[in-house]
Amino acid sequence: MAAALAMAPGLEPRDGSAAVDAEARATYLEVRDLVVRFGDYAALGGVSFEVGAGERLCLLGPSGCGKTTSLRVVAGFIHPDGGAVRIAGRDMLGVPPEARNIGILFQSYALFPHLTVHENVAFGLRMRNLPEAEVRRRVGEALELVRLPKAGPKRPSMLSGGEQQRIAFARAVVIKPSLLLLDEPFSNLDARLRQEMRGELLDLLQRLEIATVLVTHDQEEAMAIADRIVVMRAGMVEQVGGPSDIYERPRNLFVARFVGESNVFAGRAKPGAAGPQIDVPGLGRLDPPEGAGAGLAGAVQVLIRPEKIRVLPRAARPPARESYRAAATLERLQYLGHRTEYRLRVGPHSILAWRLSESAPQLRPGEAVTLEWAKADTLVFAGETAA
Amino acid sequence: MNPGRARHELGRWLRLALLPAALFAVIYAWPMVQILRGSLNGFDPIAGIVPALKPDFYVKFLTDSYYLGVLWRTVRLSLMVTVVAAIAGYPISYFLVRSRGRLRLLLIIVLLVPLVTSPVVVAYGWLVLLGSKGIVNMALIALGVTDEPIKMIYTAFTLVIGLVQVLAAFMVLSIAASLQSLDWNLVLAARSLGAGGWRAFGAIILPLSLPGVATGCLLVFSLSMSAYAVPALIAGPQVKVMSELIYEQTMALLNWPFAGCMSIILLLSTTGLLAAVGVLGRWQRARQIAAAAAEA
Amino acid sequence: MARQTSEGVAGPLGRLILHVYILGAAIFLVAPVVAITAGSLTTTQYVVFPPRGLTLEWYLRMFDRPEMLSSFALSLGIAATAATIAAVVGLVAALAMVRHPSPLNRLLWLLVVSPMMLPSVVLGFAFLQAYTHMGFGSTVAGLLAGHVVLVTPYAVALILTGLKSLDPTLELAARSLGANPGRALRRVTLPLILWSVAAGWGLAFLVSFGDAAVSVFLNTPEMVTLPVRIFDALRYSPLNPELTAISSGLVIVTLAVLVASASVVRFERLFGGRAGEPAKTPKNQEGRRA
């Protein structure tokens, strides 16, 4: 498939891309056609994904998309109305949560407030009736792992948010789970701490090599941690793929808009001899590259990522091959350290573009400029409005 | 939800609910069904109950403005007791959760004293204090506030005061329970954002303690609606409430069908009012959510 | 805890007003009982306040009335048993209501809470009739059953509040760590709502211990609870210091039991609420506070 133009859903088979990415790994967790209904409301309408051994999968989507419900079905807290969950080939339906050997890091951490840190971490081991000496050894190791070896006698309430999270992580992994589930693990932390913990968690996960499912609504978090991402909406899977697939080749407008920022223009497509011709009022004709976009007709949405747009002093050099150009006026310019953000006007459109600061041209607001972007970076989707 | 999972859920619910439901069906619901059935009987002052299946007593109650007036007074005074208890009890709850050790223990005991004392004794205590030769009147006369003793007992006012005193513990402990679980960091945060003490109270503490206030109001309102001893002994029978009528029919006239009828009406009024408040609350929340969604 | 560092909402003047108010409220709550207790120290044969002369004679006479003491023991036993059953029923019913949403929960709630909304004379009368038909009208079982119905609403209300304020993911966490539902309940849920269960038990105990209206219908020749004895005695013979001595002596004994149990179970923490609190109190605000 041509990399340049992602097609509207329905123009190609649904599960086309997922199989390609999972090829290297043996499937460890397999979730098939999950259906969960709460009364009339369908929380999950047939969700499928798999996780390879040692792989980190992220369920990404806005709130209410069914990602947490999926997680709870995998954990065994919700009995689905349909579908299957298999871990290492074994059917999990009917297996109670306590028999699944799954470690969970809850959004609220769910540390037991009446137990000390040591007792919290030891809880799962005690439930497995391990000898006391081994419990002590493994709790020690786990606390060592999260770099809080002295926290044992403390109460969870005496720890900071970041420390609480590390203890919750230790408690989840000390039982040597076959699968680790992380439910919005960073949402209770402030921005700086979130960055820090994200890196730390990634290190830990890479060291432990446990199959992991992460649930988040934060695409940055998803991209930073996951090997593969499942984008969900309204109880359905929209796209499955590696972080760059999802970003560079979103399957539809929803995925494109949910993952990263973009400029979106409404246009119309007319079938032509060499492929469709696309008119965007105010931007002119943006024909897709040869061979792509066959069958597009009627209303379309055209999408360009801000970092794909080059901002040039007017008529600086001849246009690059296979690219589009548009004349624009610079309205606002913001220097953000490593990058510079431009707010530009082309006819009726307000366009966002950004460049790395070191390669950003020196421009002043009000200046007339030329915008240029590659045809390959122009994504066209069928549809009336941005959903 | 598919039928299988619904059955599964119901099964799990039943495993827990069966014991209390079965126990209460036998020792509570069945006796009350008898009362309901009995309330449809007739009554003869000499021969007693006349078996029948007629809603005569319900018709009598619901068409007589006197009885409806007593029901309305019961509701009105119970609401007053609830509001007074909530307002008067809130500062005590606040103080309770912010004090510790012996002081807190002492305060809890003080709250429980009226609850565990025989109402006859409490009533006599109020007579001793508020009567025309009581300390309060003596003090007022000595201070020259009044020449004649003021009648402070056996009025609707003493009914409210007496019930608030006896039921205060339920309100205070319920509010204290929710204040106890309040995250006081939020108060700090609000104050660091520049909210004054009272603004922080209104914006943070009060809304978060509302569940406790609701539980307290539920308890106090229900108990006020059904209280007998305090109204009869402290407010006197001139301030008639439902339970006094019911007591009179049960114990003095042995008219158990009419007593049963009024009990059923009282129970329906209490649950009906609570349900209406519940529906109103849910409707209010739904409207707020809708308004928030419309804004977003 | 964070509370120790927080200032509360009131300034110094507000605090002063609050303290004065609390003092006033405390006086209001105990004044009638104190007046009568003081009045029963009188040397006259009838209660007067202020008392004329001081004597403990009336209190000492209490011990000459074995039926009062045996009733006291019976009341303690009935109250403890009824409160225990009420707490178990309340716990199980509250778990059903909170853990398993069901349209039947409204009915269950009504079943266990509505006794509170009925005058106790109706309950007593209904129980007497129905229990006699069922064959346990004049037995301990009947008296106990009546008290269980009477006091369960309090246990349910308090345990329900405690359970609702508990973070449900704590139990899920326990399950994911390998605890079956029973162990999760015992090791996590119960310890965390213990205080509201204890508070529910305590209120149920006090209500049962103080009830006269239901017991008067269900008493048997061998079993008359203390409040019934006092209530009857006060109603059928003029108020005298001996009876008020017994009544206020009862309050003193009851509260002594409370104080004693308080030092054992740390009563001041008795009403729940703390459950799940620390998990909801991430300390990340510390960074901002610093």
Place this chain on the structure above:
Amino acid sequence: MNAFNDIGFKAAISAAALAAVLSVAHPPRAEAATPLVLACYPGAPETFFRAEIIPRFEKEYDAKVTYLTGNSPGTIAKLQAQKDDPQIDVACIDDGPLVQAKGMGLVQATDPAKLPNLKEIQEVSQFKDGIGVGWGLFRFGLAFNPDEFKQRNLPALESWNDLARADLKGHVVVNSISISYTPILLTMLARANGGDERHIDPGFAEMQKIRPNVFTFDTTADLTPYFQQGEAWVGVWTDSETYSYVQRTKFPLKFVFPKEGTTAIQTTASVVKGAKHAELAEKFLNYLIGREAQELMADKLGWMPVNKSAKLPSDMAAIIASPPGSGDNMVSLDWKYLGEQRPAWTERWNKEIETQ
């Protein structure tokens, strides 16, 4: 397997076990003596029965008496509930509610031949239908505090209508309609103003005049707190209660019979219908109205005896002003009619008198 279930089950078992233990703690006594279950008033009468009457009766008749406390409606409720299998042998009920107990068929007649002491008691205490006997007499009148009267130079009380006197404003205590004294007060007021129980309107009219004077309508039938606290100067009460109270506490109260006449209510005792020990129950009734028991009652309990041969305590005359002659001033009431009218009077009283 399910632990919630498990806990519920264990609780049910332990509750059942506890109940079993508690009931075993009171095993039915195995006794040679004939048992008798007496349902009678709590409080002072209970103390009196336990201390004076029961030991003597048990000794004389080789009986074992169990005393079950209950006021009249409570006892009737129990009799009604146990109708098919009565546990009570003798029931003490006030004469007003006794009419209802009879109407409900809860008590049975006694052969006068079995009650030799019947000859000695007042006529009012013997019932024509042969069901039950009266054993304690309570005559209506006005109890007052002479100290309060002296202090204010108030004229002496003479008539039922004096309750409406302006100088008593706020210091009259009348029982609430739920106390059985009040319908009788109504008939007395009616009689003092040209009516009677069948023409009750004058009674209500007079009560309307008394109403502003009323401090409160008492629901406990115990007027002593109001006298002790000086709220009540006059109360509608009975001679037995006044005497019994003064005898016990030395509180200065006096009692007067209004000139229009008075009537009495009685405490009665009846054999319960289908009583398991009816024979012994009859013996108990006979003993209760005998001279020994009646004198003990007057002496220890302070209640007026129904037995004409019983001696009255010597100090009684100082407290109870000249009991009216046995004949003309004692009005006998038609209890059945009063019973029939009580619901209607109660409702009318509630609407017209006991309102704010």
